[in-house]
Amino acid sequence: MESWLIILFVIIPLFTAFLIPLGGKLLPWFGRTAVSGIMLFLVALAVHIILRMPGTVVYMAGGWEPVEGIPVAIYLVLDGLSLFLLLIINLLGFLSAFYAISYMRRYTGEKYFYTLMCLMIAGMNGVVLAGDLFNLYVFLEISVISSYALVAFGVEKTELEASYKYQVLGGLASLLVLFGIIMIYWQTKTLNIADISMIMQGSGQDPFNIFIQLILIAGFGIKAALIPFHAWLPDAHSSAPSPISAMLSGVLIKAVGVYVIIRLLFNMFPPDNSVAVVFTTIGALSMIIGVILAIGQWDLKRLLAYHSISQMGYVVTGIGMGMILLARGGENPAAALAIGGGLFHMINHAVFKGLLFLNAGAIEYAAGTRDMTKMGGLARYMPVTLSSSFSASMAISGIPPFNGFFSKLIIIIAAVQGGFYLLAVLAVIAGIITLASFMKFQRYAFYNKPEPDSPAREVPVVMRASMISLAVLCLLLSLLVFPGIRQVLLDPAVNVLVESTEYARLVLNL
Amino acid sequence: MWGMSVIVKKITQLMCALIFVYGIYIITHGHLTPGGGFAGGALVAGAFILLILANGSEYVRLKKQEEGSSMMESAALIAALVLASSGLIAGSMVFFNNFLPAGIPGQLASGGVIPFFNIFIGIKVAAALLTIFLALVIYREDISK
Amino acid sequence: MTLFIMCFLLFLTGIYGVLTRRNLIKVVISLTIMEFSLFLMLAMIGYISGGEAPILAGTIIPAAPVVDPLPQAMVLTAIVIALATNAMLLTIAIRLYKKYGTFDIREINELKG
Numbered sequence: 112m113e114s115w116l117i118i119l120f121v122i123i124p125l126f127t128a129f130l131i132p133l134g135g136k137l138l139p140w141f142g143r144t145a146v147s148g149i150m151l152f153l154v155a156l157a158v159h160i161i162l163r164m165p166g167t168v169v170y171m172a173g174g175w176e177p178v179e180g181i182p183v184a185i186y187l188v189l190d191g192l193s194l195f196l197l198l199i200i201n202l203l204g205f206l207s208a209f210y211a212i213s214y215m216r217r218y219t220g221e222k223y224f225y226t227l228m229c230l231m232i233a234g235m236n237g238v239v240l241a242g243d244l245f246n247l248y249v250f251l252e253i254s255v256i257s258s259y260a261l262v263a264f265g266v267e268k269t270e271l272e273a274s275y276k277y278q279v280l281g282g283l284a285s286l287l288v289l290f291g292i293i294m295i296y297w298q299t300k301t302l303n304i305a306d307i308s309m310i311m312q313g314s315g316q317d318p319f320n321i322f323i324q325l326i327l328i329a330g331f332g333i334k335a336a337l338i339p340f341h342a343w344l345p346d347a348h349s350s351a352p353s354p355i356s357a358m359l360s361g362v363l364i365k366a367v368g369v370y371v372i373i374r375l376l377f378n379m380f381p382p383d384n385s386v387a388v389v390f391t392t393i394g395a396l397s398m399i400i401g402v403i404l405a406i407g408q409w410d411l412k413r414l415l416a417y418h419s420i421s422q423m424g425y426v427v428t429g430i431g432m433g434m435i436l437l438a439r440g441g442e443n444p445a446a447a448l449a450i451g452g453g454l455f456h457m458i459n460h461a462v463f464k465g466l467l468f469l470n471a472g473a474i475e476y477a478a479g480t481r482d483m484t485k486m487g488g489l490a491r492y493m494p495v496t497l498s499s500s501f502s503a504s505m506a507i508s509g510i511p512p513f514n515g516f517f518s519k520l521i522i523i524i525a526a527v528q529g530g531f532y533l534l535a536v537l538a539v540i541a542g543i544i545t546l547a548s549f550m551k552f553q554r555y556a557f558y559n560k561p562e563p564d565s566p567a568r569e570v571p572v573v574m575r576a577s578m579i580s581l582a583v584l585c586l587l588l589s590l591l592v593f594p595g596i597r598q599v600l601l602d603p604a605v606n607v608l609v610e611s612t613e614y615a616r617l618v619l620n621l
Numbered sequence: 622m623w624g625m626s627v628i629v630k631k632i633t634q635l636m637c638a639l640i641f642v643y644g645i646y647i648i649t650h651g652h653l654t655p656g657g658g659f660a661g662g663a664l665v666a667g668a669f670i671l672l673i674l675a676n677g678s679e680y681v682r683l684k685k686q687e688e689g690s691s692m693m694e695s696a697a698l699i700a701a702l703v704l705a706s707s708g709l710i711a712g713s714m715v716f717f718n719n720f721l722p723a724g725i726p727g728q729l730a731s732g733g734v735i736p737f738f739n740i741f742i743g744i745k746v747a748a749a750l751l752t753i754f755l756a757l758v759i760y761r762e763d764i765s766k
Numbered sequence: 767m768t769l770f771i772m773c774f775l776l777f778l779t780g781i782y783g784v785l786t787r788r789n790l791i792k793v794v795i796s797l798t799i800m801e802f803s804l805f806l807m808l809a810m811i812g813y814i815s816g817g818e819a820p821i822l823a824g825t826i827i828p829a830a831p832v833v834d835p836l837p838q839a840m841v842l843t844a845i846v847i848a849l850a851t852n853a854m855l856l857t858i859a860i861r862l863y864k865k866y867g868t869f870d871i872r873e874i875n876e877l878k879g
Binding site: 248252271279283285292297 | 784790793797800801804807808811834836837839840843844847850851854855858859861862865866874875876877
């Protein structure tokens with residue numbers, strides 16, 4: 112495969128982002144069409160690369176070859192895991208941008224919205240492709256700073272307050288990440304992930320290493336809103352415009368939080384049991400406490416935001432169990448199953464949580480409220496929203512034909528196989544409470560007594576098209592459990608994590 | 622926004638030219654001496670900011686200036702990106718390709734494309750800092766109204 | 767070593783400020799103090815006493831040990847990022863002031879639960 116195709120994932124959104132303020136001056140429709148167009152192109156590019164099954168591809172910006180085996184260039188690395196994340200980011204980015212064509216008409220300064228959205232996508236694509244910590248930090252900041260601005264896009268009291276809170280906590284997280292990076296540089300005198308990995312494997316595990324890993328878990332844990340660090344998420348995700356809530360919950364916390372942390376813990380540091388136990392504990396806490404906090408919410412988008420914490424808990428628990436098993440050595444089938452379940456749940460969560468936030472946006476668009484006590488009887492007016500939100504609710508609660516069932520099942524089976532019986536029980540309990548809270552959503556929003564003179568109408572066709580595509584994806588992703596399709600998309604990603612020391616060897620081409 | 626006294630106005634007028642020229646020097650010598658696009662751009666923006674602070678400006682004019690500097694910023698970044706991806710377009714498939722001759726180290730015309738990046742980044746940073754300043758001033762005017 | 771400890775003290779000062787100040791602008795200042803303590807630390811890690819500038823032109827090989835340019839580049843980039851974050855925070859703070867008429871955190875509490 113031509114390795115230069117990788118760089119397009121960063122250049123094209125960045126270029127479009129700065130073309131929109133210029134082009135939007137002349138043509139008012141430039142922003143919306145350009146963003147949807149480029150996102151569609153990037154999805155096609157990602158699918159094209161997946162079908163070619165390239166393995167690990169390395170691109171060195173500037174054409175600087177390694178000098179005496181020491182990498183000097185800016186490395187962009189594309190492997191199974193990055194490709195998996197790239198597909199999620201660009202797919203959800205495309206559908207959100209398409210949905211925003213109708214939704215964002217009500218806001219002023221529409222072109223700035225598209226500029227910021229492009230910057231956010233460029234940053235996230237950069238994060239998943241970056242092969243060194245320097246660029247990882249820069250791209251991470253690009254995406255989170257644009258997300259700060261997007262959260263405050265409505266410039267009302269609540270939006271501004273949520274954005275301020277998000278920025279202070281996000282700033283703390285960035286400082287912790289920077290602190291961790293400084294410590295790594297101090298120890299190894301390099302910032303290339305593959306190079307660091309080679310040095311760390313030589314030196315083995317020492318307390319300083321574990322200290323760095325805990326700092327990084329705290330830093331990226333704030334970005335991913337895992338439970339002790341979750342305070343900003345419900346405010347920020349419920350205040351943003353709905354397409355952006357879908358992007359934030361569906362993609363951002365995965366790309367800049369969970370993806371980075373698993374990449375660093377698996378592929379950079381040598382596997383360590385105590386860190387893995389901490390990571391899994393945080394995941395299990397998020398899973399159960401997130402859902403308990405969610406069930407009492409009456410604001411629709413706040414409820415969904417709390418569920419994001421809980422569902423990311425599933426992902427982290429699954430991957431963390433795999434990490435514990437890998438650190439103990441042996442028992443590889445259960446480890447691969449747990450990691451596969453976690454990654455499978457990651458793509459599923461992106462799809463159904465994105466869809467649920469788009470549904471929430473549609474309800475807000477039509478009924479003018481986010482308070483579930485003031486809704487009711489929307490089933491009569493909004494059949495498409497009803498059916499798509501029903502499929503998403505069933506998917507998130509884990510009802511059989513939908514994708515959420517299979518990923519949760521895999522995580523639970525892996526927990527039982529690996530001997531984590533408590534985690535299996537907790538996962539089941541969290542699933543049941545999730546089902547309860549989504550039945551509450553369905554009942555209060557769609558089936559309660561109808562308001563006699565409700566202003567609600569079905570939303571425009573563009574918004575419906577996005578929601579229907581995501582609802583179909585909720586069903587189609589179930590096919591990932593079958594071997595043929597799994598080998599194309601999921602297995603390469605799992606292999607990157609299971610064979611954790613291979614990464615450095617493949618990137619440095621030793 | 623009101624201006625300041627005549628003494629301040631006159632002195633800033635004299636100073637700003639010097640600051641501006643120094644900023645340009647830092648930008649164009651970025652590949653030879655410490656500094657470069659960011660430091661020089663900050664100096665150039667500082668010259669503009671001093672002028673606006675000393676002379677004052679009307680609300681409508683501030684808005685117009687902000688729009689202009691924001692456009693300038695986007696244009697400069699696009700220019701830098703096009704320059705960076707010219708390798709991709711020309712067919713060598715290297716992002717940030719340094720296709721110009723490197724020249725003799727220490728001379729002004731050396732370093733291939735690096736001076737051009739410095740210039741674009743200098744414009745970009747100057748425009749960005751000016752935009753930030755103007756945006757904050759405009760909010761302040763909004764509040765005091 | 768003393769310098770590193772002083773950096774750490776600066777970092778702690780910043781954390782203290784973020785946790786205890788009630789004023790939006792003072793929180794921003796505290797965050798900036800934390801940022802700058804980290805930049806200082808990174809610059810100090812990259813410092814080699816008696817090191818040469820890392821210019822390797824053709825056949826000229828510097829006699830003294832060469833300083834690694836990576837931490838310096840990283841500090842500069844981080845400063846630019848800190849600038850963007852601060853501009854963003856101050857903009858939001860001014861907007862909040864416009865809505866509430868105060869910078870006091872205790873009076874800005876629309877979001878709960």
